[in-house]
Amino acid sequence: MRWxxxxxxxxxxxxLLQGHGRYSADLAQGARFLxxxxxxxARGRILTVNAPPETPMITAAALGDVKPICPRLDRPxxxxxxxxxxxxxxVIYVGxxxxxxxxxxxxxxxxxxxxxxxxxxxxxxxxxxxQALAPSAPLVHEAxxxxxxxxxxxxxxxxxxxxxSADQVVEFTFTSGRQAAMPLEAxxxxxxxxxxSGRVTxxxxxxxxxxxxxxxxxxxxxxxxxxxVIAPEVGGGFGQKMALIPEYVAAVWAARHFACTVAxxxxxxxxxxxSFHARDxxxxxxxxxxxxxxxxxxxxxxxxxVGAYSNFPATCGVEPLMALADMPGPYQLTEYRARAxxxxxxxxxxxxxxxxxxxxxxxAMERLMDCAAARLGLDALEIRRRNLTAEFPHTSVTGVVHDxxxxxxxxxxxxxxxxxxxxxxxxxxxxxxxxxLGLGMSVFAERTGPGTPAFAARRMVxxxxxxxxxxxxxxxxxxxxRIGSSPHGQGLKTTLAQLVADETGIAPRDIRxxxxxxxxxxxxxxxxASRSLVIAGGACKLAGTKLRERLQAVASQVLEAAASDIEIxxxxxxxxxxxxxxxxxxLARAAYHQSHRFPAIAETxxxxxxxxxxxxxxxxxxxxxxxxxxxxxxxxxIERFVIVEDAGQLINPMIVEGQxxxxxxxxxxxxxxxxxxxxxxxxxxxxxxxxxxxxxMAEIPKxxxxxxxxxxxxxVTGAKGVGEGGTIxxxxxxxxxxxxxxxxxxxxxxxxxxxxxxxxxxxxxAERKAQ
Amino acid sequence: MSEKQDVTFTVNGDKRTIRVExxxxxxxxxxxxxxxxxxxxxxxxxxCGACTVLxxxxxxRSCLMFAVQADGARVRTVEGLAAGGKLHxxxxxxxxxxxxxxxxxxxxxxMLAAGILERDxxxxxxxxxEALSANLCRCTGYxxxxxxxxxxxxxxxx
Numbered sequence: 018m019r020w021x022x023x024x025x026x027x028x029x030x031x032x033l034l035q036g037h038g039r040y041s042a043d044l045a046q047g048a049r050f051l052x053x054x055x056x057x058x059a060r061g062r063i064l065t066v067n068a069p070p071e072t073p074m075i076t077a078a079a080l081g082d083v084k085p086i087c088p089r090l091d092r093p094x095x096x097x098x099x100x101x102x103x104x105x106x107x108v109i110y111v112g113x114x115x116x117x118x119x120x121x122x123x124x125x126x127x128x129x130x131x132x133x134x135x136x137x138x139x140x141x142x143x144x145x146x147x148q149a150l151a152p153s154a155p156l157v158h159e160a161x162x163x164x165x166x167x168x169x170x171x172x173x174x175x176x177x178x179x180x181x182s183a184d185q186v187v188e189f190t191f192t193s194g195r196q197a198a199m200p201l202e203a204x205x206x207x208x209x210x211x212x213x214s215g216r217v218t219x220x221x222x223x224x225x226x227x228x229x230x231x232x233x234x235x236x237x238x239x240x241x242x243x244x245x246v247i248a249p250e251v252g253g254g255f256g257q258k259m260a261l262i263p264e265y266v267a268a269v270w271a272a273r274h275f276a277c278t279v280a281x282x283x284x285x286x287x288x289x290x291x292s293f294h295a296r297d298x299x300x301x302x303x304x305x306x307x308x309x310x311x312x313x314x315x316x317x318x319x320x321x322x323v324g325a326y327s328n329f330p331a332t333c334g335v336e337p338l339m340a341l342a343d344m345p346g347p348y349q350l351t352e353y354r355a356r357a358x359x360x361x362x363x364x365x366x367x368x369x370x371x372x373x374x375x376x377x378x379x380x381a382m383e384r385l386m387d388c389a390a391a392r393l394g395l396d397a398l399e400i401r402r403r404n405l406t407a408e409f410p411h412t413s414v415t416g417v418v419h420d421x422x423x424x425x426x427x428x429x430x431x432x433x434x435x436x437x438x439x440x441x442x443x444x445x446x447x448x449x450x451x452x453x454l455g456l457g458m459s460v461f462a463e464r465t466g467p468g469t470p471a472f473a474a475r476r477m478v479x480x481x482x483x484x485x486x487x488x489x490x491x492x493x494x495x496x497x498x499r500i501g502s503s504p505h506g507q508g509l510k511t512t513l514a515q516l517v518a519d520e521t522g523i524a525p526r527d528i529r530x531x532x533x534x535x536x537x538x539x540x541x542x543x544x545x546a547s548r549s550l551v552i553a554g555g556a557c558k559l560a561g562t563k564l565r566e567r568l569q570a571v572a573s574q575v576l577e578a579a580a581s582d583i584e585i586x587x588x589x590x591x592x593x594x595x596x597x598x599x600x601x602x603x604l605a606r607a608a609y610h611q612s613h614r615f616p617a618i619a620e621t622x623x624x625x626x627x628x629x630x631x632x633x634x635x636x637x638x639x640x641x642x643x644x645x646x647x648x649x650x651x652x653x654x655i656e657r658f659v660i661v662e663d664a665g666q667l668i669n670p671m672i673v674e675g676q677x678x679x680x681x682x683x684x685x686x687x688x689x690x691x692x693x694x695x696x697x698x699x700x701x702x703x704x705x706x707x708x709x710x711x712x713x714m715a716e717i718p719k720x721x722x723x724x725x726x727x728x729x730x731x732x733v734t735g736a737k738g739v740g741e742g743g744t745i746x747x748x749x750x751x752x753x754x755x756x757x758x759x760x761x762x763x764x765x766x767x768x769x770x771x772x773x774x775x776x777x778x779x780x781x782x783a784e785r786k787a788q
Numbered sequence: 789m790s791e792k793q794d795v796t797f798t799v800n801g802d803k804r805t806i807r808v809e810x811x812x813x814x815x816x817x818x819x820x821x822x823x824x825x826x827x828x829x830x831x832x833x834x835x836c837g838a839c840t841v842l843x844x845x846x847x848x849r850s851c852l853m854f855a856v857q858a859d860g861a862r863v864r865t866v867e868g869l870a871a872g873g874k875l876h877x878x879x880x881x882x883x884x885x886x887x888x889x890x891x892x893x894x895x896x897x898x899m900l901a902a903g904i905l906e907r908d909x910x911x912x913x914x915x916x917x918e919a920l921s922a923n924l925c926r927c928t929g930y931x932x933x934x935x936x937x938x939x940x941x942x943x944x945x946x
Contacts, residue, residue: 026883026884026886027883027886029891030882030883030888030891031875031883033888033891033894034866034875034879034882034883034888034891034894034898035826035866035867035869035870035875035879036824036825036826036827036865036866036867036895037826037867038826038891039825040825040828040892042819042825042828042829043819043825046820046823124809124811124812199926200890200892200926201828201830201836201838201890201892201893201924201925201926201927202828202830202890202892203830250890250891250892251890252828252830252890252891252892252893253889253890253892253926253927255926284832285830285831285832285833285836505890506889506890506891506927507889508889671886672886674886674931675886675889675927675928675932678928678929678930678931678932679889679926679927679928679929680929681929682928682929682930683926683929705831705833705835706831706833706835706836706924707833707835711924711926713921713922713923713924713930714917714920714921714930714933714934715917715918715921716921717929717930717931719931720929720931743929
């Protein structure tokens, strides 16, 4: 019986379906509540912070020598900036914490916070990239000249020649609006001080409990053993919850200071305006093509508005440096020049968000392909055929090694599913009736499961990558898998149980995966970068093999057969070719309670540990969207959306498709709906879900998915990550489709989100130009 | 704060009296005064629907209703869906069809769907889609939520 590859229902679900899941806010019974007093001003000097007498208020002065958050990159083109836990002298974005009050109920704490008055001498903020880069722009950080936190460059020798010799040069500026990851559960934590041990247990809505422990212990100057971090049920993260934040440091400090349990539960306004944002980028892109449509060179100027601070541990380099390294994607080209900058502004800081830069660079690259195809009279498929890599491993011009994938095959398959020829006929008819239909595609690589080599290349001082797994069989024969990763909705407890089951012969129902508790799991980096199934899954397989060998050793002695003749399946060990067998639970009893009989496992018992740290592996996919654009209202409706995805070996196809569904929905949101808006004074205007438009079931069409499976040895399980591909590829397909729909008006789309207002604006502009 | 008031209502069939400030939302009363934390708060301004419960069989945003308004009402929450150790057909369908990922929006979707299907067990797919668009989910792209509710509707009609 093989468990890998089956759409096993998730072990996580029964608890969640009955309302018994414990999310951070559910653990706050009996706690005292923190409420942060936040800056209402984007930039200015703090003059006074006053509260009515007797108000239990925490300010920077009370925190004393608590250290600021200061993530670092070991590169000369980068300026490190420190984020205070509570601002004391200056505020540099609306929402920045200045003080915290504490009370017995959340409502009372909110009332108290409203009675705190903060006097700030306001100064002119820089909100946009243009403002930040203006010659005499005020500086967000004194240390960062021209508000530039990172200024990274890459250039091959022949770029200039390639552009001179090009038949066609396609050039445009592409902008992406600022997005919020918007997990349904906002952030929050409960910090409980234990008088007996002096330790604090922090239950936080986080993707990275171990890193949180490190970061908080460092900030407070305490040993990590003083702190236990638990990630209980986490209601979505998408990158927003993979950072150390001032609020958690303050909560642990308060729990220790007041020797009590302290809760901070973020509200939606705080989450939308003062947690983290992403995707606020502008690219100036030039592509040089020869007469046959072959891409010779790219020249890219990448600007990322990263807000007021740098996030820990990923840093504000996460967007610009990802864009710099991955811009060429799966396309073969030999000449590349890029400059990627992280620009500080007086806005909410940026953090990784599902896809990290790639939704934007993929949209830009795929627009480039379509624009070049139009110039050269090629169709969208043909120009991609001529440029997509088909030889593996493919080392990109930036040195990124792509393991085997199916870039061309996925595209051809998607084209077949959607039937492009039939669509073109329908499009013609529709156009003659004043209906504007369009088809657009995207082909892309999704780097998944990057280990330390990938992050070391980015020169992160804290270099993520490995995952360690401990497998332990208890005396009753049940298996516990303790992982450093920290799933929050990905179904990892089910998929890892499937992997471990196939290695050990113990059925998934007898396997418990333990995650999200620094006291119970080996140090690990958490769940992000589509890494957990690849890396923690790989470690599970490696540890599972060792554990099976130990079970075989015990069984061989009990059954008096050669270890190599022992097979284990569904909780039973058999001697191959005989009817001799014994239950694993009996072996477990013997291994613990008659250990003297089994010297071969004296050192380990029935446990095994493995660490996996791969280079990383690339999933790939082709998305094709068909849209209808309404010329009168500007509304864009998606009629069909086809995805042909190659994630290697699927461990649980049901869960893989769920990841694609959710990813594509967030990509469609990026393309058509969601945008964080600031006014000129740096006030966020999208502080509610009535202003920040998250798509509903009415906006997300039926998603049609097909799978291809390209084997790879870049991942020991053969599985590639699949967490971000949907989000990476969907915007490009939608924007190309809208451009195709509006082609009769001479309108091309080089921005997202492409809202109805923007569609109408572009149509009017085109009309004016035509007159 | 103004004086606390008694609220008497039935929650999942049990009669309860709680004493709350008039400003207390029904969601907070369920979570904190009744200990039923299955009802989740996603926005507290009536858009996301994670806090949806049934009040006298109608789906209601419990973050937008005061607890005192529920005096005398019959309230049902996700904790009351399963009966006799058996999952409700909606819960079973969400499990079978992967209708949840992080699970935070799930109680709200289950109660919304329960309210919709109790009112119209034969609801057609386009109308169902429209009705379910009342709530937000960030993980599933809604694909398997729709599939799950359609499967549950089929099961409940049998």
